[in-house]
Amino acid sequence: MKSSFVLLECVRILLPGFYFTVLLFIYVKIFIIGSQPTTFSTLTLSVLFAFITIIAGLTMYAQETPKRRKAFQSNQPSTFIKNISSQLLPNEPLSDEEARRVYFYILNVYIPERFHEKIFFFGTMYSVIIQIRRTSLWFGIVSLLSVVLPWFSYGISLPSVSSLLYLLFVWFLYFFYVRYNKAERSMQYNYSDQIFWLEMNKDIINTVLLQFSKLKGYQH
Numbered sequence: 001m002k003s004s005f006v007l008l009e010c011v012r013i014l015l016p017g018f019y020f021t022v023l024l025f026i027y028v029k030i031f032i033i034g035s036q037p038t039t040f041s042t043l044t045l046s047v048l049f050a051f052i053t054i055i056a057g058l059t060m061y062a063q064e065t066p067k068r069r070k071a072f073q074s075n076q077p078s079t080f081i082k083n084i085s086s087q088l089l090p091n092e093p094l095s096d097e098e099a100r101r102v103y104f105y106i107l108n109v110y111i112p113e114r115f116h117e118k119i120f121f122f123g124t125m126y127s128v129i130i131q132i133r134r135t136s137l138w139f140g141i142v143s144l145l146s147v148v149l150p151w152f153s154y155g156i157s158l159p160s161v162s163s164l165l166y167l168l169f170v171w172f173l174y175f176f177y178v179r180y181n182k183a184e185r186s187m188q189y190n191y192s193d194q195i196f197w198l199e200m201n202k203d204i205i206n207t208v209l210l211q212f213s214k215l216k217g218y219q220h
Helices: 004-034 042-063 077-088 096-109 113-148 150-155 159-177 182-200 202-219
Strands: none
Touching: 004 042, 004 113, 004 159, 042 096, 077 096, 077 182, 077 202, 113 159, 113 182, 159 182, 182 202
């Protein structure tokens, strides 16, 4: 289970970083270098490619922008636990942060491990797809500007075939992921499955909430 979690976290970092670096290298080749010969060796390019992949992946991973989206914030299992706490402990309901702590405790201690892989897998796929979609959008905007802006300096001229193909490719991927928005729907299905498990095991939630309430009382 631990190795599976580490693998999925690596995918969450490396796959968006790899996609970013591929688009960046192709963009530089088409719009900046063009037909000019490159002086970098294959080894240098490989090291640079790996370095940018890791840095870009870690940067996107650290920002956690997919977690700010409505599809991620809505109907979280921790919200269900928070609602239970307001009924069980009306004088001291859980805050959002406390509800998340209780949720992760229940997830790690009580929810069967076969659920864990599904939860982590869909969470990883959601994050990767959202990052790919956003990366496609930004490169689509930059490449569009790179095609249009020279017209103001040199007059309207036909762009190269490679620049048009690149432009169409990144915008196609962006609209494809927007049109077939399965990542966000799958995330909601993932939440629904967890909430159903919690509904079927309310006695566990009540026990943990009472224990957590006592722990807070001791800390105060």
